[in-house]
Amino acid sequence: xxxxxxxxxxxxxxxxxxxxxxxxxxxxxGDLVYVELxxxxxxxxxxxxxxxxxxxxxxxxxxxxxDGEVIEINETVSNDPALVNSSPYQDGxxxxxxxxDESQLAGLMSAEKY
Amino acid sequence: xxxxxxxxxxxxxxxxxxxxxxxxxxxxxxDAELKRTALYDFHLAEGAKMVPFAGWEMPVKYKGGIxxxxxxxxxxxxxxxxxxxxQTRVEGKDRKEFMEKMVVTDIQALxxxxxxxxxxxxxxxxxxxxxxxxxTDKDYLYVVSNAGCADADLAHMKATEASFKKSGGDVKLSVxxxxxxxxxxxxxxxxxxxGVDFDLKNLxxxxxxxxxxxxxxxxxxxxxxxxxxxxxxxxxxxxxxxKLLASLLGSSQASVKLIGLGARDSLRLEAGLCLYGNDIDxxxxxxEANLTWLVSKTRRQKLDFPGAEIxxxxxxxxxxxxRVGFVSSGAPIRGHAKIFSExxxxxxxxxxxxxxxxxxKVNVSMGYVKTPFAKNGTKVKIEVRKxxxxxxxSKMPFVPSKYFILK
Numbered sequence: 023x024x025x026x027x028x029x030x031x032x033x034x035x036x037x038x039x040x041x042x043x044x045x046x047x048x049x050x051x052g053d054l055v056y057v058e059l060x061x062x063x064x065x066x067x068x069x070x071x072x073x074x075x076x077x078x079x080x081x082x083x084x085x086x087x088x089d090g091e092v093i094e095i096n097e098t099v100s101n102d103p104a105l106v107n108s109s110p111y112q113d114g115x116x117x118x119x120x121x122x123d124e125s126q127l128a129g130l131m132s133a134e135k136y
Numbered sequence: 137x138x139x140x141x142x143x144x145x146x147x148x149x150x151x152x153x154x155x156x157x158x159x160x161x162x163x164x165x166x167d168a169e170l171k172r173t174a175l176y177d178f179h180l181a182e183g184a185k186m187v188p189f190a191g192w193e194m195p196v197k198y199k200g201g202i203x204x205x206x207x208x209x210x211x212x213x214x215x216x217x218x219x220x221x222x223q224t225r226v227e228g229k230d231r232k233e234f235m236e237k238m239v240v241t242d243i244q245a246l247x248x249x250x251x252x253x254x255x256x257x258x259x260x261x262x263x264x265x266x267x268x269x270x271x272t273d274k275d276y277l278y279v280v281s282n283a284g285c286a287d288a289d290l291a292h293m294k295a296t297e298a299s300f301k302k303s304g305g306d307v308k309l310s311v312x313x314x315x316x317x318x319x320x321x322x323x324x325x326x327x328x329x330x331g332v333d334f335d336l337k338n339l340x341x342x343x344x345x346x347x348x349x350x351x352x353x354x355x356x357x358x359x360x361x362x363x364x365x366x367x368x369x370x371x372x373x374x375x376x377x378x379k380l381l382a383s384l385l386g387s388s389q390a391s392v393k394l395i396g397l398g399a400r401d402s403l404r405l406e407a408g409l410c411l412y413g414n415d416i417d418x419x420x421x422x423x424e425a426n427l428t429w430l431v432s433k434t435r436r437q438k439l440d441f442p443g444a445e446i447x448x449x450x451x452x453x454x455x456x457x458x459r460v461g462f463v464s465s466g467a468p469i470r471g472h473a474k475i476f477s478e479x480x481x482x483x484x485x486x487x488x489x490x491x492x493x494x495x496x497k498v499n500v501s502m503g504y505v506k507t508p509f510a511k512n513g514t515k516v517k518i519e520v521r522k523x524x525x526x527x528x529x530s531k532m533p534f535v536p537s538k539y540f541i542l543k
């Protein structure tokens with residue numbers, strides 16, 4: 023897993039990247055009650071607003087950690103936002119991107135650095 | 137509600153409040169001017185996340201989190217440290233006339249130990265703050281107003297005191313430096329009754345009394361709150377605050393927990409109660425805010441409060457906008473969202489606050505709309521992040537209130 027400074031994680035599988043938010047992020051946010059996923063086909067540049075997660079208290083942006091096109095979204099999380107809290111790295115994944123610029127992966131952090 | 141951006145700025149914020157007291161003191165050197173209540177150490181020991189609020193360092197949540205804390209108040213008992221609010225003592229034989237110089241409600245008509253919600257108004261008929269005035273039977277008024285307006289309220293009251301005394305009025309104003317604990321929830325009576333020497337059945341909603349609570353002298357107990365639940369607010373000398381809090385939390389009658397400001401906000405929203413600065417402010421009149429009931433009939437006739445002509449005119453002719461509640465699903469509605477007519481063609485207002493309702497599992501919000509759209513059941517569209525959410529005007533409170541009112 024790789025990480026970035028805005029507390030997203032990314033799992034690389036060939037030219038696909040699965041994206042979610044970290045354990046630390048979910049504990050900061052508290053219980054999530056709503057998740058607004060991107061749409062399949064959305065194209066993001068690194069740092070773009072990709073997704074919104076909401077707790078009782080506030081709405082928070084999740085950013086695209088790299089350039090990419092959305093190829094899959096986790097509908098289960100739409101119906102059960104609490105999965106992001108209980109399983110941020112597994113069942114609580116948010117969306118998958120087709121990687122368009124592999125060089126950006128070098129800019130991400132390893133677990134130690136994060 | 138705030139849009140949180142993750143990043144190093146927030147990381148430092150969190151570090152300040154994690155790991156306990158010594159970390160906080162080091163990192164908060166630049167926030168040295170934030171005030172702390174008598175219960176600051178207690179909050180930290182209970183795992184509170186502290187945040188700046190109205191110049192104070194206050195607990196926004198504890199270990200359970202906002203949803204859990206919110207539901208606990210609706211099901212058991214929750215305790216809020218609201219010591220940051222302004223508590224004032226008003227003495228003197230003309231104290232009621234004095235307060236009436238600034239507020240819209242008939243204070244002279246209050247019975248012994250009866251209290252009322254009211255508002256300070258300005259000459260434009262706008263609201264300067266909302267407050268509770270209690271007519272104690274001990275020759276003073278006990279007044280509680282918002283922490284966020286404490287400096288302004290005190291300046292306003294002091295200036296009015298000066299001119300009132302100049303005209304020969306007898307009044308004396310002083311700040312009560314007590315802690316203030318709000319004890320709210322359906323089990324409040326079972327928890328508090330063992331600690332007081334009077335029957336809580338004799339203290340109905342919006343009445344006040346004083347006495348010892350769990351051995352702590354000099355307390356004032358008022359049957360009121362900001363959650364919609366049955367509850368009291370206990371004004372307690374700072375030296376006794378920790379002991380009182382420990383006694384309440386240690387109750388064997390029910391599960392009593394400390395609750396943070398985060399849940400305080402979602403609870404009051406479900407109860408349809410205004411938050412000054414969000415839902416009411418100097419640009420909203422009590423009539424627009426759906427608080428016309430605070431403007432006593434006697435005061436309407438006498439026109440003897442700031443903004444009286446404007447306010448009474450609005451009562452007669454109807455205001456152009458009204459504060460209403462909305463229920464919706466999908467993306468939660470917060471404040472400052474534009475409201476449109478059902479077909480989306482006309483901008484009819486703006487929301488002032490909102491949140492996902494932990495009790496109802498729908499989204500609740502409030503805001504102002506043009507008066508023709510203010511009827512319950514009116515369908516509207518509310519704009520969230522460029523999407524139009526379907527909403528419906530709803531009566532408030534969203535969750536039925538449980539005030540202890542004698543029939």
